[in-house]
Amino acid sequence: MTDAPNRADDLPTPALIEHILARYHEPHRAALVDLVPLAARVESVHDDAPAGIAGALEDLRAELESHMMKEERVLFPMMLNGGHPMIGAPIGVMRHEHDAASAMIEELRAQTGGFALPEGACGSWTRLYTGLDRLATDLAEHIRLENEVLFPRFEPAAA
Numbered sequence: 507m508t509d510a511p512n513r514a515d516d517l518p519t520p521a522l523i524e525h526i527l528a529r530y531h532e533p534h535r536a537a538l539v540d541l542v543p544l545a546a547r548v549e550s551v552h553d554d555a556p557a558g559i560a561g562a563l564e565d566l567r568a569e570l571e572s573h574m575m576k577e578e579r580v581l582f583p584m585m586l587n588g589g590h591p592m593i594g595a596p597i598g599v600m601r602h603e604h605d606a607a608s609a610m611i612e613e614l615r616a617q618t619g620g621f622a623l624p625e626g627a628c629g630s631w632t633r634l635y636t637g638l639d640r641l642a643t644d645l646a647e648h649i650r651l652e653n654e655v656l657f658p659r660f661e662p663a664a665a
Contacts, residue, residue: 514529514651514655515651515655519585519586519656519659520586522651522655522656523582523585523586523656526648526651526652526656527578527582529648530644530645530647530648530651531574531577531578533644534570534574534641534644534645534648535570535571535574537637537640537641537644538563538566538567538570538641540637541563541634541637541638541641542560542563542564542567543560544630544633544634544637545559545560545563545634546560547630548628548630548631548634551628551630552628552631554624555631556617556618558617559614559617559618559634562610562613562614562617563614565610566607566610566611566614569603569606569607569610570607570645572603573600573603573604573607576596576599576600577600580596581593581596581597581600584596585656585659585660589660593660593661594660594661594662597657597660597661600652600657601653601657604649604652604653607645607649608645608646608649611641611642611645611646614638614642615642618635618638621635621636621638621639621642622635623635
């Protein structure tokens with residue numbers, strides 16, 4: 507389930523950052539801890555399962571973990587301290603990494619036919635694709651909230 511688009515959009519910056527950490531960072535970590543081995547199990551048991559999902563999820567996990575750590579240790583503290591004249595550089599990096607993570611999700615979506623389950627899919631396969639779909643939806647909202655709401659608060663207005 508995602509937030510109503512404007513519910514978190516109007517939060518003051520400290521509350522918005524706390525919301526992002528609690529609603530997205532920790533749940534993304536937890537989801538990937540479950541989804542990576544689940545994907546490996548589905549791939550090992552089902553010959554007709556798309557190959558490479560576990561590896562792609564492991565790559566996504568590494569990308570998101572690095573990204574979220576940079577936000578938590580560098581960017582968010584900088585924002586909570588009112589910004590910095592050079593804040594545009596780390597925001598630019600975060601935007602680029604958001605694009606990379608979105609592309610990884612789209613590749614997973616393509617590999618799985620849009621997370622469409624085959625007829626008679628087992629419980630593990632169902633949990634995997636349901637979890638992937640939920641992760642994709644949550645990640646899209648997470649990225650939107652940062653790109654469209656949080657980051658512009660610290661970027662100079664376009665002239």
